[in-house]
Amino acid sequence: MILQSWRLFGVSVIIIIYICSVLLFSINSSPRSNQKNERIERFSEFANFHNSRFRGFTSKANIRWCNGLKYLKTNVPNNMITTVSALSTNKVATTENIKDDAVYRIPGLTALASFPGSGNTWLRYLLQQATGILTGSVYKDYGLLKTGFPAENVRNNSVLLVKTHEFGPKAWDPFTKAILLVRDPEKAILAEFNRQSGGHIGFASPDRYKRTKGKYWQKFVLKNLKMWEATNLSWARDFSGSIKVVFYEDLVGNLEVTLRGILNFLEFPINEELFSCTLIRREGVFRRKKRFLNFDPFTISMRSMIKQKKLEVYKYLENLK
Template identity: 30%
Template sequence: MPLSAGLMENKKPLVALASFPGSGNTMIRRIIESLTGILVATNHISTQCSSSGFSFVIKTHATNFKAGGDDCKNLNVKSLNYFKAIYIIRNPYKAMLAEYNRSNKLQGTQIPLISNGTYFGERWKQFVEHGTIRWKETTIFWINSYKKPVHILFYENILKDRFREVYHLANFIGVNITFKSLLCTFSKYVEKEKRQFPNQAMEVDLFDIYDSGMRSKINSVIVSTMKAVYLKQLKNYILKENS
């Protein structure tokens, strides 16, 4: 189990754990905590300042290095000097659905069922329009604009081959691991923290919730992002525009 949020004995250089919302950041946080025994901090307005020394891996969805929250302001910390970064990439179709459901759940909004070929309505379409742009901007920022070492972690790969992906992740952040610590990444502590949504919301057919026009725009963004960051793997996220 992770330590409480006390000061680390030896302060480590900060590592950003960056992603577009809905990309599996919560699960990766718990995996890192299981490996290190140190809580992963969050760069958020309501949390303790991430540079206080209680953590060295900092969760962020931002495309900047600004330090958030009154605690950082009181400490006169204006920016976070990340030594390196982990960037989590997930299929944008699934990441946007996960984030939409998460935000609706927090707001207590009723998620409508599929009816007559429509899903979520106009609010959903607006969310996808803005989310698609943000997915591209976040990906390009952390892979191209951030000029320090970046470990790219595909969410789908962590599901397929966790041992291998966690091994490379641990090496990147400088953590010594054993077979026992690898097994801990399958513990209830990790699994119970994965986002839980109603089956109706997460087991839908993507073709039912993204119409051909939406798929065309998202596919275009995937292709342009792929060319910008030189990641051919992104082509696996493209959906047929005519179902």
């Protein structure tokens, strides 16, 4: 009788161990672990911020400004202007001396509007070099905040102009004038894909184009081609203030003439010494270097759609130049 009890106890222990083993195995194989992998994949595009290749950009950039940067003199109260600490490499004026050291500016606010990837940051850099005046933004990009654009998120007339990728009545409302920066949609979409995956001056890895057998990239192109068209045409057609269309290709190919035209539109006096310095230091650190892929990410149908949209939009915009 006692022997049978021990046998029953032994069998029970074996069954319990078996059940625990099955449960443990099922937990390790459950969808929860897959969710963790998906989370890592989803945020892998931000890994570059911890990558040594990008440390030079996310730390204080050693930019040689042609002149110390400062705010415009304005009737905006000082407490509405973001205070900026003076940087040894960037020479930025603080709001404490804005009344004594700032440049007079007539009331009004100018937008620097563009679809992402169109060269907005590079043009801001050029304008800060040519004028010595800070440019603002409707966004607060911490990477740019630390690398030459301390007036990020300043959106009043204490800055030369304000960067935006938005469009529509609410986006237009604060502005009396606008510079619309337009870039070839194929290059703009590619630049934005690289920015989302590799930061402002980084690149998307070749594997990103092939994600989900290329469907991810295909959807990205289709979605952003529509946004490129909507951004440019809405500003061009519906913005009620004065607008100047600037093609990125003109900025690259004929910088001197194009930049003079922009400064004239802003009604900002050109300092020839600063202007010459800007032409010498035109590159800066905000233009992505060229990289050649060993495959063409754009299919024939993609290129056909992009070409058609470009012809339609450029035809309309050319009449506004």
